[in-house]
Amino acid sequence: MYGFHAISTHNGWAMALAGALIVFSGLVVLSTAISQIHKILLFFETKYVGFRNNNKTHENDEPEEQLELALPTIFPTELDEIARLYQPLIEEIGETFYLSDLYKLAREKHFPHPHITFTAFRDAKILILYGDGVFSWTPPKENTVNENE
Amino acid sequence: MDLLFQFLSNTGYYLADYRNVIMIVVGTVFLYLGTAKKYEPLLLVPIGFGILVGNVPFFKGFGLGIYESNSVLHYLYFGVTTGLYPSIVFLGLGAMTDFSSLLARPSLMLLGAAAQMGIFFTLLGALGLGFLPKEAASIAIIGGADGPTSIFLTAKLAPHLIGPIAIAAYSYMALIPVIQPPIMRLLTSRKERLIRMPELREVTKKERIIFPGIAVILCCFLAPASIPLLGTFFFGNLLKECGVTERLAQTARTTIIDTATILLGLTVGASTQGDVFLTPKSVGIFFLGAVAFSIATASGVIFAKIMNLFLKEKINPLLGAAGVSAVPGSAREVHLVGQHEDPENFLLMHAMACNSSGVIGSAICAGILWSFMI
Numbered sequence: 001m002y003g004f005h006a007i008s009t010h011n012g013w014a015m016a017l018a019g020a021l022i023v024f025s026g027l028v029v030l031s032t033a034i035s036q037i038h039k040i041l042l043f044f045e046t047k048y049v050g051f052r053n054n055n056k057t058h059e060n061d062e063p064e065e066q067l068e069l070a071l072p073t074i075f076p077t078e079l080d081e082i083a084r085l086y087q088p089l090i091e092e093i094g095e096t097f098y099l100s101d102l103y104k105l106a107r108e109k110h111f112p113h114p115h116i117t118f119t120a121f122r123d124a125k126i127l128i129l130y131g132d133g134v135f136s137w138t139p140p141k142e143n144t145v146n147e148n149e
Numbered sequence: 150m151d152l153l154f155q156f157l158s159n160t161g162y163y164l165a166d167y168r169n170v171i172m173i174v175v176g177t178v179f180l181y182l183g184t185a186k187k188y189e190p191l192l193l194v195p196i197g198f199g200i201l202v203g204n205v206p207f208f209k210g211f212g213l214g215i216y217e218s219n220s221v222l223h224y225l226y227f228g229v230t231t232g233l234y235p236s237i238v239f240l241g242l243g244a245m246t247d248f249s250s251l252l253a254r255p256s257l258m259l260l261g262a263a264a265q266m267g268i269f270f271t272l273l274g275a276l277g278l279g280f281l282p283k284e285a286a287s288i289a290i291i292g293g294a295d296g297p298t299s300i301f302l303t304a305k306l307a308p309h310l311i312g313p314i315a316i317a318a319y320s321y322m323a324l325i326p327v328i329q330p331p332i333m334r335l336l337t338s339r340k341e342r343l344i345r346m347p348e349l350r351e352v353t354k355k356e357r358i359i360f361p362g363i364a365v366i367l368c369c370f371l372a373p374a375s376i377p378l379l380g381t382f383f384f385g386n387l388l389k390e391c392g393v394t395e396r397l398a399q400t401a402r403t404t405i406i407d408t409a410t411i412l413l414g415l416t417v418g419a420s421t422q423g424d425v426f427l428t429p430k431s432v433g434i435f436f437l438g439a440v441a442f443s444i445a446t447a448s449g450v451i452f453a454k455i456m457n458l459f460l461k462e463k464i465n466p467l468l469g470a471a472g473v474s475a476v477p478g479s480a481r482e483v484h485l486v487g488q489h490e491d492p493e494n495f496l497l498m499h500a501m502a503c504n505s506s507g508v509i510g511s512a513i514c515a516g517i518l519w520s521f522m523i
Contacts, residue, residue: 010282010285019514022372022513030367034364108351
């Protein structure tokens with residue numbers, strides 16, 4: 001048996017339509033659910049945790065040291081300049097680091113387009129692969145000195 | 150002298166048949182593509198070598214072949230026919246997958262759903278070509294572009310087709326760089342390919358920990374037949390994200406998945422014995438597999454374009470092609486096609502969101518098809 005006759009006999013149309021609808025509705029429900037997770041968490045953190053923290057005494061709390069960065073209103077286009085702005089981040093995460101850690105930190109500090117910047121840093125050998133996904137940082141000045149040597 | 154002739158008549162040289170030779174050539178091509186071209190080497194090398202092993206002619210009854218009940222290969226093949234290896238592979242995949250991009254932009258999950266339409270179009274095509282419903286469902290799942298899912302469903306519905314279906318699924322996964330880009334370019338304009346996606350918001354650790362729990366409940370309640378795949382998949386992801394089982398997650402994403410992949414690849418390759426594999430049905434399966442994969446890619450792209458009709462902030466329709474579950478091959482291809490038009494366009498993270506939802510989507514489809522056939 002072949003063709004449309006075979007499809008109809010084996011209930012193919014119904015299976016295809018029902019299958020497509022089920023998988024679609026399943027993923028729509030899942031995407032709706034996961035789109036609410038952060039809102040629910042935020043709700044609990046602000047209401048419940050906020051309430052709990054208000055009842056605590058904060059006498060012994062020491063302010064956490066936070067890296068405060070003042071980014072220029074107009075971000076520089078020169079790579080060396082950008083690298084200088086990244087220098088405090090490198091000092092914070094250490095000599096060798098995973099690129100994802102630097103990316104997260106750059107995002108937290110609102111550095112624009114970290115992905116593109118990292119590619120440029122790698123091309124300019126400012127970011128150097130240390131091995132096993134770990135990178136090291138060579139500031140632009142040192143780069144130039146090495147090249148001259 | 151008789152002893153010598155008897156020995157010679159039992160050698161592979163004497164017993165060889167043209168079908169074994171054809172399959173050995175196919176195995177060599179797989180090994181070439183895996184090693185020289187680096188197309189999915191982790192899959193094609195074990196499968197390619199398995200094809201060579203499975204097509205060495207032997208004297209039937211010695212307990213050597215994969216289909217002989219007392220052979221070593223048959224015992225190893227048990228993991229394929231029971232669906233054990235695919236479940237283990239999914240555990241490792243879960244422990245590797247980062248759902249952050251999907252959690253940051255859940256609407257991209259719709260593209261993963263849209264790309265599953267290839268499965269259902271192929272179901273109709275296979276039925277129309279005269280395949281039985283269980284065979285048609287097993288062939289259709291190739292459209293999900295997910296090797297372990299294809300093997301799992303075929304093992305449950307049409308075990309006699311595991312060889313051709315697995316080979317077709319993995320072949321098309323390896324040929325992503327050849328199959329997908331022309332379809333993406335054909336269905337999109339340059340202007341659409343240039344659309345840039347906004348940077349994704351940061352996802353908290355708590356969201357990533359909660360996600361596997363919610364996902365396994367919602368997906369498996371809908372299609373309980375997908376528990377063997379999605380149960381282990383989300384369990385692996387929880388091991389990765391919960392932060393207290395790093396050692397288990399590390400084992401799942403390295404040793405466990407590697408062992409399962411080796412055994413899966415080798416035995417699936419060995420199951421392609423020329424006399425069993427080279428049939429007109431296999432040709433039909435390869436043809437339908439290509440159709441399924443192409444329709445899956447096209448439906449993802451077309452759905453992204455349809456979404457753009459309603460969205461204020463347009464999405465790059467290339468992302469639709471990453472809705473198939475070939476992780477991370479199709480996401481990488483989307484990124485490369487996007488970068489070909491605009492080297493500063495970074496689509497990889499968004500494409501990974503579609504890709505990971507494709508994995509979930511194809512496993513749900515497998516569960517749905519299995520439950521339809523029970």
